[in-house]
Amino acid sequence: xxxxxxSGGGLVQAGGSLRLSCAASGQxxxxxxxxxxxxxxxxxxxxxxxISRTGGRTYYADSVKGRSTISRDNAKNxxxxxxxxxxxxxxxxxxxxxxxxxxxxLSTAAKDYDYWGQGTQVIVSS
Numbered sequence: 001x002x003x004x005x006x007s008g009g010g011l012v013q014a015g016g017s018l019r020l021s022c023a024a025s026g027q028x029x030x031x032x033x034x035x036x037x038x039x040x041x042x043x044x045x046x047x048x049x050x051i052s053r054t055g056g057r058t059y060y061a062d063s064v065k066g067r068s069t070i071s072r073d074n075a076k077n078x079x080x081x082x083x084x085x086x087x088x089x090x091x092x093x094x095x096x097x098x099x100x101x102x103x104x105x106l107s108t109a110a111k112d113y114d115y116w117g118q119g120t121q122v123i124v125s126s
Contacts, residue, residue: 002026009120022096029077033099038092053081059106092121
């Protein structure tokens with residue numbers, strides 16, 4: 001198992017930036033592909049970005065593509081999500097998650113991620 005703890009959320013004005021961080025503990029972090037998801041009130045949890053075990057592959061949802069960067073540091077057991085040009089529609093609770101299975105592609109499905117953090121709230125004011 002791996003335990004995940006997110007940080008870095010907060011209140012930010014539209015157009016601003018945030019860097020979310022997820023710290024992992026437990027089993028070897030490099031065994032997991034990692035993803036960031038978000039859930040807005042009244043909406044389903046949605047994929048935001050994913051990164052492969054080594055960090056060599058990344059994938060982004062269209063909603064954040066071009067203004068977000070996911071990165072990981074396997075030596076520090078962390079995965080970060082930088083989001084720029086924030087919009088009010090980015091308001092949500094953001095979760096990091098770990099996928100223990102090797103796949104030929106990065107999964108965007110929440111059901112494929114077995115381990116989840118508690119989430120960090122991001123509020124973007126207009």
